[in-house]
Amino acid sequence: MSAPTQDSKVPVTILTGFLGAGKTTLLNRILRERHGERIAVIENEFGEAGVDNELLLRSGDEQIVEMNNGCICCTVRGDLVRILGQLRERRARQPDAFSRVIIETTGLADPAPVAQTFFIDDDIAAGYRLDAIVTVVDAAHAQQQLDSSHEALEQVGFADRILLSKVDLVDAAAQARLRQRLARINPRAPVKAVHFGATAIEDILDISGFSLDSILEIEPGFLGEETHQHDDSVQAFVFRSDTPFDAARLQAFLRDAIQAHARDLMRYKGIVALDGMDHRVVFQGVHMMMSSDIGRPWGETRPRQSRLVFIGRNLPQDDFHAALLGCLADRPSPMKEPS
Ligand SMILES: Nc1nc2c(ncn2[C@@H]2O[C@H](COP(=O)(O)OP(=O)(O)OP(=O)(O)O)[C@@H](O)[C@H]2O)c(=O)[nH]1
Numbered sequence: 594m595s596a597p598t599q600d601s602k603v604p605v606t607i608l609t610g611f612l613g614a615g616k617t618t619l620l621n622r623i624l625r626e627r628h629g630e631r632i633a634v635i636e637n638e639f640g641e642a643g644v645d646n647e648l649l650l651r652s653g654d655e656q657i658v659e660m661n662n663g664c665i666c667c668t669v670r671g672d673l674v675r676i677l678g679q680l681r682e683r684r685a686r687q688p689d690a691f692s693r694v695i696i697e698t699t700g701l702a703d704p705a706p707v708a709q710t711f712f713i714d715d716d717i718a719a720g721y722r723l724d725a726i727v728t729v730v731d732a733a734h735a736q737q738q739l740d741s742s743h744e745a746l747e748q749v750g751f752a753d754r755i756l757l758s759k760v761d762l763v764d765a766a767a768q769a770r771l772r773q774r775l776a777r778i779n780p781r782a783p784v785k786a787v788h789f790g791a792t793a794i795e796d797i798l799d800i801s802g803f804s805l806d807s808i809l810e811i812e813p814g815f816l817g818e819e820t821h822q823h824d825d826s827v828q829a830f831v832f833r834s835d836t837p838f839d840a841a842r843l844q845a846f847l848r849d850a851i852q853a854h855a856r857d858l859m860r861y862k863g864i865v866a867l868d869g870m871d872h873r874v875v876f877q878g879v880h881m882m883m884s885s886d887i888g889r890p891w892g893e894t895r896p897r898q899s900r901l902v903f904i905g906r907n908l909p910q911d912d913f914h915a916a917l918l919g920c921l922a923d924r925p926s927p928m929k930e931p932s
Pocket of ligand 1: 614
């Protein structure tokens, strides 16, 4: 597979999942596959060796860099920036050294700070494009992990794609219950079962979950009133409207909501129609970090439906809903209907 990247930046995949979920099993499978990709892997594991900043060449074409002195999401984020910088220098000298990066986090990592690295640090943002967060979920243990671990919830909440491991260890009913729970926590991420990591490389690369250029898929059919029996504090809230937004009001709402709920607002994305604007506007963010961009023209698409999704903890959904309704244009500019 050699799909052209959207730009010259190196795509990065964050591979996460709770302790023992099957991340390494999956990664090994991917690295063994003959896919023609040159992948640099940054592996973050708890260990005693200290950060190994040398680029180790292992079997095959891939380069593996290990970060062993703490968890990538907190103590060693500086190391991540440094390693990404080194990899970039290496690629400048040797352009075919690698064409994409996979970061495997520890099982206890919160993926948010790792993802934020790609927005916050200018040098990193100039060289890398965060493609997606892929989360491996252990079908045999996830219910318990989601009950007891904040990180497990975050990993599911942030996922652009969920791979369900160990389905061989649970019956169909248990798997169905887990899938329902995962969909409640994160309705955006497609869920796919993988047996001992057996999955096509396409399932984890070039997902464009963070791409501002592509259409962001927000799963339809989620959060009808009948699905409101959430037992997890992390929930998703979807807002749709065929009426265009007033740009200034929407901007003010987003600014205030992000400010007020920075900690709890884990991930948000939207494709919106602004009154008087012929292009889609796409925004997305992680906690405080938000960016927006002009998307594709609406053209003849009718209705021009805006779709926004907010994923977070204890979000005041009714308030958000009311505030978003208040951001819609009072008297939308007339649109020419296709003849
Ligand atoms: N039965 C079963 N076992 C699996 C499957 N996938 C992985 N395992 C096993 O689960 C165990 C943990 O897998 P790893 O790939 O090491 O998990 P990990 O997420 O990298 O673990 P940490 O790095 O410790 O967080 C290993 O013994 C794997 O062989 C699966 O689909 N079915």
